[in-house]
Amino acid sequence: MNKTILVTGGAGYVGSHACKALAQAGYVPVAYDNLVHGHEWAVKWGPLERGDILDPARLASVLEQYRPSAALHFAGYAYVGESVTDPGKYYRNNVNGSLVLLDALLKAGIDKVVFSSSCATYGVPECVPIREDHPQHPVSPYGYGKLVVERVLRDYERAFKLRSVSLRYFNAAGADPMGEIGEDHDPETHLIPLVLQAAVGRRPCIVINGTDYPTADGTCVRDYIHVTDLAVAHVLALHHLENGRGSDCMNLGTGTGASVQTVIDVARRVTGKPIAAEVGPRCAGDPPALVAEAARARELLNWTPQYAELETQIQHAWAWLKTHA
Numbered sequence: 001m002n003k004t005i006l007v008t009g010g011a012g013y014v015g016s017h018a019c020k021a022l023a024q025a026g027y028v029p030v031a032y033d034n035l036v037h038g039h040e041w042a043v044k045w046g047p048l049e050r051g052d053i054l055d056p057a058r059l060a061s062v063l064e065q066y067r068p069s070a071a072l073h074f075a076g077y078a079y080v081g082e083s084v085t086d087p088g089k090y091y092r093n094n095v096n097g098s099l100v101l102l103d104a105l106l107k108a109g110i111d112k113v114v115f116s117s118s119c120a121t122y123g124v125p126e127c128v129p130i131r132e133d134h135p136q137h138p139v140s141p142y143g144y145g146k147l148v149v150e151r152v153l154r155d156y157e158r159a160f161k162l163r164s165v166s167l168r169y170f171n172a173a174g175a176d177p178m179g180e181i182g183e184d185h186d187p188e189t190h191l192i193p194l195v196l197q198a199a200v201g202r203r204p205c206i207v208i209n210g211t212d213y214p215t216a217d218g219t220c221v222r223d224y225i226h227v228t229d230l231a232v233a234h235v236l237a238l239h240h241l242e243n244g245r246g247s248d249c250m251n252l253g254t255g256t257g258a259s260v261q262t263v264i265d266v267a268r269r270v271t272g273k274p275i276a277a278e279v280g281p282r283c284a285g286d287p288p289a290l291v292a293e294a295a296r297a298r299e300l301l302n303w304t305p306q307y308a309e310l311e312t313q314i315q316h317a318w319a320w321l322k323t324h325a
Helices: 013-024 056-066 080-085 087-107 141-160 191-199 227-242 260-271 295-301 310-324
Strands: 004-008 028-033 048-050 070-073 112-118 163-169 171-173 206-209 224-226 248-252 277-280
Touching: 004 013, 004 056, 013 028, 013 070, 013 227, 028 056, 056 087, 070 087, 070 227, 080 087, 080 141, 087 112, 087 141, 112 141, 112 227, 141 163, 163 227, 171 227, 171 310, 191 206, 191 260, 191 310, 206 260, 224 227, 224 310, 227 248, 227 295, 248 295, 260 310
Parallel strands: 004 028, 004 070, 028 048, 070 112, 112 163, 163 248, 171 224, 206 277
Antiparallel strands: none
């Protein structure tokens, strides 16, 4: 069996961890990335091919050169706030780019795709924990774009027999346990690295956006899932498709929520730093709680998070930040 896999966005945060997981499982990951937000140093387990998913000629060339058996699709812009202020950028790149990619895969005879989707497709949840059959009413162009690509994949299966697994993950966190790769966004918007940046003095404090939510301590609750666990799930989803099983959509989360205040408290304990915090206004559209029901991934993929504890996730992120501050 051909063990070469195209990984779009393979130089990014989750994509690079997926490349490592693929290599550990005996695959050769080919990272395809335009390096707008990805990092060349994060590509360590296979070749890097610089290119854009909106470039059909470049995609065709790379597919012809490596002849992968499947694709893991991570490439896309991922700043929810920016998608609200510049929606065209997100629809052009994330939606149109996915169409260009899928058409290139079909022309190359590739019929298996694992898609990096998001809990943002659900919008403000009607109930928590969130199951896969929860209504999908995204509140941002980012989330809506992910939903559109999920629908495109469903239509492409009917029309062209292109099978896919869409993995809707919740809040990616942590870093490679061996310290080989980690999170490095510019600008950074994820809570855990922001808190840790405050711990090392790269920012004066962490701002808590709202303390009057209907949660135990008044701050937003999120389901944090270790990036390595996400990466492993993508390999298991690939196995699912290789074994001839049907397309599906699955949540990836721990099923346990942690509040913003809890994240800060645990980070103070892990780092031994005081970490100053101040209260700011709520972020528009922020749901009080987003927590996954991930039984489907456990049942169909035999996936179990190995780093489900928030403290472990923060420890790994802290170890990474200290060596790359």
